Amino acid sequence: MSTENHQPLVRAIDVRKRFGDAEVLCGVNLEVHRGEVLCIIGPSGSGKSTFLRCINQLEVYQAGKIFVNGELIGYKEAGGRLLPISNRQVVLQRRRIGMVFQQFNLFWHMTVRENIIEAPIRVLGQSQAQANENAMRLLERVGLSAKAEAYPMKLSGGQQQRAAIARALAMNPELMLFDEPTSALDPETTGEVLSVISELASTGMTMMIVTHEMGFARQVADRVVLMEDGQIRHEAPPDQFFSDQAPVRLKAFLSTIH
């Protein structure tokens, strides 16, 4: 459907989330279009990660709406009220959303190849041969062909993160979420992970990236948003975002990181 392609892939409307007394998301409004690379920056505790985690339901938001591909995430509307969807529905909604974590989170009892083929075989029902072939292709793409049979423990942080990206891609997602993918890495290995993400951006994958790497955001993003106190404070294409005309508050934040 042609209309579907003009509709944003992700649409967040007044999303709210609280942990006990603390409100972490205070009405987030955001749209992400197909093929767009969006970088989210902001001070820690501003709700960036929580927002990302609400999109693939590792956290439950309590008010507002998130649509992915036109489908309401986490809730169904019944008689004018929003009711939580079943576990089974949650599992189905997560399939097309890939996520990359700060701590890589590879399965430690499996080799790199086994990490990648696990979900395609068990969730998508791919054959062993098909999943393996796909895994080897993805490993080549992230430059890890030689490490297919290695266990995560034997890999460097950068290698682990590249394997984790390959694992998420193996599910053939329509949206990739990156939650501070290089924050746990040393400067040398950060580069290799960022170049894999840049390469992925150039293929037209829709991506939402929470990052503290300003240079990277500037280079790879189509749009950069600043989150602060659970709200989106500023959004602009990177050249404007990082320009001298940026609002005072944004400049103040940017100056704290440099």
Added chain:
Amino acid sequence: MGFDWAFFFERIVNPGTPYIHALGRTVSMAILAMLLGLLIGLVVGFGRLSRYGLVRSACGFYVWLIRGIPVLVLLVMLFSGMAAAGLFRFTDFEFAGIKLTASFQAAVIGLAIHEGAYMAEIVRNGIQAVARGQIEAARSLGMSPWLVTWRIVIPQATRVVVPPFGNDFNHMLKTTSLASVIGVPEIFQLTEAMSATTFKTFELLSVVALNYLVLTAIWNTVQGVIETRLRAHEIDRPVRSWWQSFVVYMTPGMTSVERRA
């Protein structure tokens, strides 16, 4: 009189059929009680992490209660106490051509109830040891709660559970001697019966002590091989089969069981 070495070695080399049978009872009692205890431990251990408060409390109560009662008391209560109160009486029955005596059944069940409480704690710890992040990663890949448990939590929890499980099995092999009190003719009971007629008490006890030592030593090796296999990802050499695990475990300096990263 001194220690009768000739008698001691004679008993080791030629223990006689009744003693061999008794050894069989000791080992089968330990294995059966351990398996049944593991089953109880899995149910209660997962139960202690249930999302339902009532299930958590019930499982917590089980652990609290059973860990507070000596096994010996538990065995006598099950076998004699309940019969005396007219609540339940174990009776002999045949299963697949093997005769299971009332006391043997009571011993296995009593030991299993006891073991289950300890195993529940081991299982709970194993589940909690699995990194939260890996569970989230599995979920984010669209794996169902069941798949996450079966493919990610259980295999990793198993690695954590095996050492304390092995410890408990070592303990169980020796705890079976308490079954002598309710009349199971296992090796300790036979030893006592024989010493009453031969008066070679110390020699006979030395033999039975040696037997327990051999049993635990065998288990030690089995456990080491299992741990080596489960720690494949921490060993420099690939371990992909039980045979390789055995070789690696037996090669000095190759085992990672003691050497953890």
